[in-house]
Amino acid sequence: xxxxxxxxxxxxxxxxxxxxxxxxxxxxxxxxxxxxxxxxxxxxxxxxxxxxxxxxxxxxxxxxxxxxxxxxxxxxxxxxxxxxxxxxxxxxxxxxxxxxxxxxxxxxxxxxxxxxxxxxxxxxxxxxxxxxxxxxxxxxxxxxxxxxxxxxxxxxxxxxxxxxxxxxxxxxxxxxxxxxxxxxxxxxxxxxxxxxxxxxxxxxxxxxxxxxxxxxxxxxxxxxxxxxxxxxxxxxxxxxxxxxxxxxxxxxxxxxxxxxxxxxxxxxxxxxxxxxxxxx
Amino acid sequence: xxxxxxxxxxxxxxxxxxxxxxxxxxxxxxxxxxxxxxxxxxxxxxxxxxxxxxxxxxxxxxxxxxxxxxxxxxxxxxxxxxxxxxxxxxxxxxxxxxxxxxxxxxxxxxxxxxxxxxxxxxxxxxxxxxxxxxxxxxxxxxxxxxxxxxxxxxxxxxxxxxxxxxxxxxxxxxxxxxxxxxxxxxxxxxxxxxxxxxxxxxxxxxxxxxxxxxxxxxxxxxxxxxxxxxxxxxxxxxxxxxxxxxxxxxxxxxxxxxxxxxxxxxxxxxxxxxxxxxxxxxxxxxxxxxxxxxxxxxxxxxxxxxxxxxxxxxxxxxxxxxxxxxxxxxxxxxxxxxx
Amino acid sequence: xxxxxxxxxxxxxxxxxxxxxxxxxxxxxxxxxxxxxxxxxxxxxxxxxxxxxxxxxxxxxxxxxxxxxxxxxxxxxxxxxxxxxxxxxxxxxxxxxxxxxxxxxxxxxxxxxxxxxxxxxxxxxxxxxxxxxxxxxxxxxxxxxxxxxxxxxxxxxxxxxxxxxxxxxxxxxxxxxxxxxxxxxxxxxxxxxxxxxxxxxxxxxxxxxxxxxxxxxxxxxxxxxxxxxxxxxxxxxxxxxxxxxxxxxxxxxxxxxxxxxxxxxxxxxxxxxxxxxxxxxxxxxxxxxxxxxxxx
Numbered sequence: 001x002x003x004x005x006x007x008x009x010x011x012x013x014x015x016x017x018x019x020x021x022x023x024x025x026x027x028x029x030x031x032x033x034x035x036x037x038x039x040x041x042x043x044x045x046x047x048x049x050x051x052x053x054x055x056x057x058x059x060x061x062x063x064x065x066x067x068x069x070x071x072x073x074x075x076x077x078x079x080x081x082x083x084x085x086x087x088x089x090x091x092x093x094x095x096x097x098x099x100x101x102x103x104x105x106x107x108x109x110x111x112x113x114x115x116x117x118x119x120x121x122x123x124x125x126x127x128x129x130x131x132x133x134x135x136x137x138x139x140x141x142x143x144x145x146x147x148x149x150x151x152x153x154x155x156x157x158x159x160x161x162x163x164x165x166x167x168x169x170x171x172x173x174x175x176x177x178x179x180x181x182x183x184x185x186x187x188x189x190x191x192x193x194x195x196x197x198x199x200x201x202x203x204x205x206x207x208x209x210x211x212x213x214x215x216x217x218x219x220x221x222x223x224x225x226x227x228x229x230x231x232x233x234x235x236x237x238x239x240x241x242x243x244x245x246x247x248x249x250x251x252x253x254x255x256x257x258x259x260x261x262x263x264x265x266x267x268x269x270x271x272x273x274x275x276x277x278x279x280x
Numbered sequence: 281x282x283x284x285x286x287x288x289x290x291x292x293x294x295x296x297x298x299x300x301x302x303x304x305x306x307x308x309x310x311x312x313x314x315x316x317x318x319x320x321x322x323x324x325x326x327x328x329x330x331x332x333x334x335x336x337x338x339x340x341x342x343x344x345x346x347x348x349x350x351x352x353x354x355x356x357x358x359x360x361x362x363x364x365x366x367x368x369x370x371x372x373x374x375x376x377x378x379x380x381x382x383x384x385x386x387x388x389x390x391x392x393x394x395x396x397x398x399x400x401x402x403x404x405x406x407x408x409x410x411x412x413x414x415x416x417x418x419x420x421x422x423x424x425x426x427x428x429x430x431x432x433x434x435x436x437x438x439x440x441x442x443x444x445x446x447x448x449x450x451x452x453x454x455x456x457x458x459x460x461x462x463x464x465x466x467x468x469x470x471x472x473x474x475x476x477x478x479x480x481x482x483x484x485x486x487x488x489x490x491x492x493x494x495x496x497x498x499x500x501x502x503x504x505x506x507x508x509x510x511x512x513x514x515x516x517x518x519x520x521x522x523x524x525x526x527x528x529x530x531x532x533x534x535x536x537x538x539x540x541x542x543x544x545x546x547x548x549x550x551x552x553x554x555x556x557x558x559x560x561x562x563x564x565x566x567x568x569x570x571x572x573x574x575x576x577x578x579x580x581x582x583x584x585x586x587x588x589x590x591x592x593x594x595x596x597x598x599x600x601x602x603x604x605x606x607x608x609x610x611x612x613x614x615x616x617x618x619x
Numbered sequence: 620x621x622x623x624x625x626x627x628x629x630x631x632x633x634x635x636x637x638x639x640x641x642x643x644x645x646x647x648x649x650x651x652x653x654x655x656x657x658x659x660x661x662x663x664x665x666x667x668x669x670x671x672x673x674x675x676x677x678x679x680x681x682x683x684x685x686x687x688x689x690x691x692x693x694x695x696x697x698x699x700x701x702x703x704x705x706x707x708x709x710x711x712x713x714x715x716x717x718x719x720x721x722x723x724x725x726x727x728x729x730x731x732x733x734x735x736x737x738x739x740x741x742x743x744x745x746x747x748x749x750x751x752x753x754x755x756x757x758x759x760x761x762x763x764x765x766x767x768x769x770x771x772x773x774x775x776x777x778x779x780x781x782x783x784x785x786x787x788x789x790x791x792x793x794x795x796x797x798x799x800x801x802x803x804x805x806x807x808x809x810x811x812x813x814x815x816x817x818x819x820x821x822x823x824x825x826x827x828x829x830x831x832x833x834x835x836x837x838x839x840x841x842x843x844x845x846x847x848x849x850x851x852x853x854x855x856x857x858x859x860x861x862x863x864x865x866x867x868x869x870x871x872x873x874x875x876x877x878x879x880x881x882x883x884x885x886x887x888x889x890x891x892x893x894x895x896x897x898x899x900x901x902x903x904x905x906x907x908x909x910x911x912x913x914x915x
Contacts, residue, residue, distance in 0.1 A: 019714050019725055022707075026729045029743045029788065036752055045751065091638045098634035110635055117646045118842070119897055121849040121870040124890040127656075127663075127883060128649030151645035154638045174332050175365035179426070180353045180382035183630070193369050212736030214852060230736055234856075244752050251739055262734035263727045270726075270800050334624055349623045 030255070037061065037248035044244060060249035064236075069224055070250070073232030077211055078257070080142050080228055084149040085207040089161075089199055092154050092206075096161025097187060101170065114155035122152070126219045133220065140221050145228065148220070149210045157202045164198030165191070197268040204265030211258045229254050281308045281466045282343040282433035284329060289338030291324055298324050299490045302338065306434075311460050311467045313481035315474060315513070321490040322470045326436055329468060331355050342433060353382075358427035359436040362443065364419045366411040372398075372422050373407040379430045397429040400459070417448045424459070434466035441476065453479055474514050478502070486510045511562050517592055520563045520602040528555040535598030537577045539563070565592070565605040654894075656887035663881040676888035686889060688864050689872040693893075696779060696868050697848045700786045704847075705840060707787065708794025713824075715795070716802045733792035741856035744785035748772055772858050775865035782853040782866060790847070794839065801835040802828070834908075841904045845897050869893045 036044075037060050039053040064070055098104075099111070129148060130139060138144030168191055176186035192199070214230040221227055227235070233250050289302040299321045306312050314322040327333045329340060331352035340347050347355055358379075367375050373394055380390045398404045401421045411419055420440060427435055437456075441449045457480050460467055471477055477484050478498045486493040486501060486509065494506040498514075505511035511519050524532040524539070531538040540561060545553070553559075570593065582601070583594040590607040660672045680686045715726055732740070749770055750756040756768035771777040805828065813823045851871035854860060860867035860875055867875070869889060876886035 015714060015717075015719070018710070019729075022711055022714070022729050023725060025788070026732050026791075029740075029747060030731070030735070032747060032753070033743055036746070051754075091641065094634040095638040098631045102631035102634075104628075104631040107631075110639060113639070113642065113647065116898075117642055117650075119845050119849070119901065120650060120894045121851065121873055121890055123851065123870060123873050123877060124653040124656075124887055125646065125649035127877070128652040129645065131652075132644075132649060147641075148645055151641045154642060158638060169363060169365065171361045171363060171365040172367065174330075174352075175359070175361060175367075175426075176378070177332065177352045178330060178357065178359045179379035179430070182351070182353065185382075190367055208734055212738070214736070214738045230738055234738065244746065247742075248746070251743065254739055255735060258734045258736070259731060262731065266727055266730045266796070267723065270796055270803075334627065349621045351623065 033248050033251050033255075036244055037252050039245060041243075041245055060245040061253070063246050064249045064253060069227075069232055069236075070253070072225070073227055073229045074253075074257075076142060076226060077229035080145050080149065081207045081210040083142075083146045084153065084210040085203045087146065087150045088153045088157050088206045089203045091150065092157030092202060093161045093192075093195075093199065095154070095158040096163075097165055097191075099158065099162040100165035101173070114158060117152075117155050122215060126216065129216070130220060140223055140226055142221075142226050144220055145217060145226075148216055149206075149213060152213075153206045153209050157206055160202045160205065161195075161198060164195050164202075168194050197271060201265050201268035201271075204261055205269065208258055208262055281464060283308050283341075284434060284466065284468065285339075285341040285344075286325075286329070287339045287341070289325070289328060289340060290336045291321070291328060291333070292336045297336075297490055299328075299335075302492060304485060304492065304495070306466060306468060309464045309466055311457075311469065311480060311482045313477035313484045314468060314470045314487060315472070315477040315481075315484050316487035316493075317472055317513075320487045322472075322487050323438055325487070326359075326438055326468060326470045330357055330359055330436055356430075356433045357436055358430050358432040358434075359438065360420075360423045360427050360440045362439045364411075364423040364440075364443075366419055366422055366426075368411050371408050371410055372403060372414070372425075375411070375422060376426050376429050379426070393429050393431075394425075397425045400428065400462075401425050416444055417452065420444065420452060424456070428459070428463070432465075434468065437467065437469040439470055439472065441471075441473075449476075456480065475516065478514065486513060488513075508560065508562075515564060517565045517603045517605060520565060520568075522561045522563065522597075522600050522602060524559050524561040526553060526555055526557045526559055532559065532561050534561060535600060537597065539577060563602065565603045568602075568604040568606075570604065570606055653887055654891050656883050657891045658888075659884050661882075661884035661887075663877075663883055665881075672884070676885045677892070679885060680888060680892065685864060685867065685872060686869075689867045689869045689889075692779065692864075692866065693848055693868040693870075696783065696786075696854075697844055700783050700790065700847050701840060701844050703783070703787045704790035704794050704843070705836075708791045709798055711791060711795040712798035712802055715799055730792040730796060732789050733796075735789065737789065737850075737852045738856045740785050740789045741782065741853040744781060744788070745772065745857045748781050748784075773862055775862050778858055778862060778865045782857050785853050785857065786847065786850070789853075790843070793843070797835065797839050798832065801832050805831050837904065837908050841901060845901060848893070848897060 035052060038056040038058070040055055040057040040059065043053050043055060095110075099107070133139045133144050133147075136144075138147060172190055172194075173183060173186040176190045177183060181189065211228075212230065213228075214234065217228045217231040218234070221231065224232070233254055236247070236250055284304075284306040286302050286304040289299060290297060291299040302325060314325055316322050324333065328335050331347065331350060335348065342355060342357075367378065370378070376394045376397060377390050380393060385393075394407075395404070398407055401424060403418070403421055403425055406414065406418060406422070411422070414422065420443075423440065440456075441452050444452060453476060459465075460480075469476075469480060481498060483495060484498055484501050485495050488509045494501055494510045501510055502514050505514070508521070512521065522534045522539070524534045526542065527533055527538070530542045530544060532540045532542060540563075542553070577597070579595040579597045579602075581593060582596050585592040585594070590605055593604040593606065595602050595604055657676055658671060658673060660670050660675070711729060715722065715729075735743075747753040747755045749772075750768045756765060756770060759765040759771075760768045765771070772781045809827055809831075810823055813827050818826065848868075849870050851868065851874055854866050854868060854871045855874055858866045860871045870893065873886045873890050873893070876882050876889065880886075
């Protein structure tokens with residue numbers, strides 16, 4: 001009796017412990033962020049290392065939100081990330097569909113180009129991009145950021161969408177084409193509805209990446225009116241470099257939309273990547 | 281219903297020709313089977329007719345009209361796929377209405393057509409279900425319903441029964457054939473199963489290695505095959521092929537035994553049929569019979585497979601092997617070597 | 620050629636055109652421009668600069684201690700980060716691969732770090748390592764790893780571990796998600812066959828799981844390595860490359876050269892070298908993979 005118990009119980013216990021360790025590791029930094037953001041200033045240094053302050057306060061959040069710029073930064077990030085998510089997913093779906101369904105001369109080159117675009121430090125194209133966008137009036141603008149972010153994210157999104165399309169049998173389009181549809185109509189009416197989880201996952205991935213981007217947001221947009229959240233937060237942090245409470249509160253606020261969104265779509269990412277792997 | 285004509289159609293994917301020099305005329309209302317082993321090009325040929333692929337050369341005509349340049353959606357052909365290709369996110373009714381909606385027919389007409397086709401196939405109770413809630417046989421019917429509802433010029437079938445179990449396959453063979461007789465529809469049916477081809481087709485097109493080997497009625501192909509491929513493909517158990525020598529008196533000698541005789545040729549002797557020539561002798565298993573030790577040719581029994589209807593007897597004649605099929609529930613014992 | 624045949628031939632290009640044009644315009648053309656700076660003397664804000672200098676910058680690089688330090692640090696940074704991310708990502712994927720109550724929730728929580736913006740992850744870990752408001756220095760002292768609860772980010776010998784910790788925390792979900800997807804696509808009956816053949820869990824892992832995962836592992840690790848080598852955000856945010864270049868990697872060095880010293884010419888030269896090294900690495904991996912699959 002005890003032998004069977006230890007055979008099934010011990011591995012399961014270890015399994016649970018290991019997972020608990022991972023969860024703790026993943027959440028601890030975020031928990032700490034939250035904890036410090038809720039610690040009142042007077043307790044900050046004295047209770048610096050405690051796991052939870054003896055008194056909590058929402059003052060820091062109030063200060064951050066009242067700071068005239070943050071709602072603006074938030075709104076800018078939302079606009080840029082949503083637009084990028086939509087555009088990049090659309091372009092990537094078309095390209096991913098082409099990779100999945102067609103064999104065509106130059107395909108290897110196109111794939112190669114997309115791969116190379118992921119391989120160099122983006123730092124070296126900051127200046128050239130600036131010089132490209134400035135005469136077009138796209139520097140210091142949200143539109144310029146959307147254009148740049150869409151370009152950056154499309155390659156990986158295209159590979160993601162390709163694997164989602166691979167999971168859908170090719171004869172579905174052919175059936176639709178026999179039934180009187182052009183390939184594009186077949187794509188719209190039959191295939192895309194079936195890739196909704198994939199579209200959501202890809203869109204979420206691009207949204208997250210665009211939301212997190214710092215370098216180009218800093219370099220291309222100098223005026224606060226068109227700064228995104230990361231740039232705004234960094235500026236805030238460097239100005240108030242010792243007010244940890246407010247900095248952490250700003251950090252938590254920066255996390256909320258992206259974290260929530262990601263929690264929703266992460267399931268589809270694994271699902272879609274698995275399905276694609278099985279077929280492709 | 282339409283005629284389909286193929287003239288010198290060929291297809292090459294870059295790794296060598298998959299189809300060459302295909303000339304075929306399919307008459308109105310005919311049920312033609314494209315039959316052959318995997319890789320022979322039969323599915324490719326079907327897809328060329330459908331318009332899902334472009335021919336490398338040759339012309340494809342439907343009702344006399346050249347359709348090489350016409351997209352599948354404009355050819356007015358319906359296709360039943362091997363995997364059924366039902367739209368998973370639509371109900372049976374929506375699946376069957378899709379093509380008619382594409383044509384922008386009025387809703388009342390669409391409903392009428394769908395319900396009529398559903399009734400014909402026994403799908404009426406399933407109309408609001410989605411494909412994943414259907415069994416294999418039901419899905420197959422929906423695929424056919426989707427094709428019928430369009431009243432196309434012709435039906436194309438791409439091995440539609442391969443994914444069904446044996447019992448269901450038999451039943452669907454009968455139903456497809458019955459449907460064909462009711463609708464009088466021109467049908468092109470791709471299969472690797474010679475039983476399907478034999479039982480369903482008006483004419484069989486035997487394909488191998490990208491070329492047509494023979495075209496004709498099932499019994500014609502069975503009784504007078506044009507070459508070794510057709511002879512060996514039809515029939516179960518398949519025809520026995522034995523290495524024989526042609527004796528001067530016309531006898532065909534296998535392992536020292538005379539098994540058959542070639543009648544003297546009516547006209548000039550065909551090249552290669554000279555005395556002493558090595559030939560291949562084909563014998564249908566059901567044409568052989570077991571007899572008493574004093575008659576016939578001695579052979580050793582290796583294995584007996586009872587099939588219920590009869591027995592398949594595996595024989596060894598010298599170094600060669602052959603099979604014999606006998607219906608007689610011959611009461612006879614194993615391990616009696618016919619020395 | 621018929622009209623339809625032409626349309627069919629062009630079809631795939633219509634689908635790929637939007638992406639391709641955008642990438643070419645925003646990434647490739649600027650890349651070429653950026654690389655061309657490597658051969659010019661280009662100091663920002665100096666209107667007299669801009670002359671062609673040939674290979675001068677590359678010669679300069681050979682004597683530049685900063686470059687070699689950064690190169691060494693890049694190797695350490697990349698190798699350690701990827702090794703740790705991969706190992707823990709694999710363990711996590713294995714743990715998540717079998718169903719258990721609450722798996723959905725656990726999975727969502729454990730992947731959450733990936734959603735955190737990179738720089739925020741850097742800031743958070745910098746604060747965690749700050750003895751004033753973070754617990755880590757005290758815990759490390761408690762564990763005996765540190766003599767005093769100092770901020771390791773100020774210690775040239777330990778500083779690189781700060782960004783590495785942040786990078787590992789942030790990067791585990793990526794590997795876990797990819798490897799989990801690959802694990803779930805291994806058909807169960809292969810495991811059952813191995814179990815019937817008498818293989819215990821460890822042997823099953825070595826003989827079944829690893830070989831089947833190998834292609835995914837190879838590509839993922841390669842892509843990730845390249846990406847991590849280029850990833851300067853954490854370092855710039857946490858240590859700015861200091862103290863005394865202890866955490867400077869090539870891509871953060873490029874950033875420093877370009878935006879602090881404003882020497883765009885030299886920065887581009889270093890970038891060109893980095894790109895070359897990464898392409899060589901990628902090519903080597905592809906060749907190796909090809910050779911290994913040929914042998915198998």
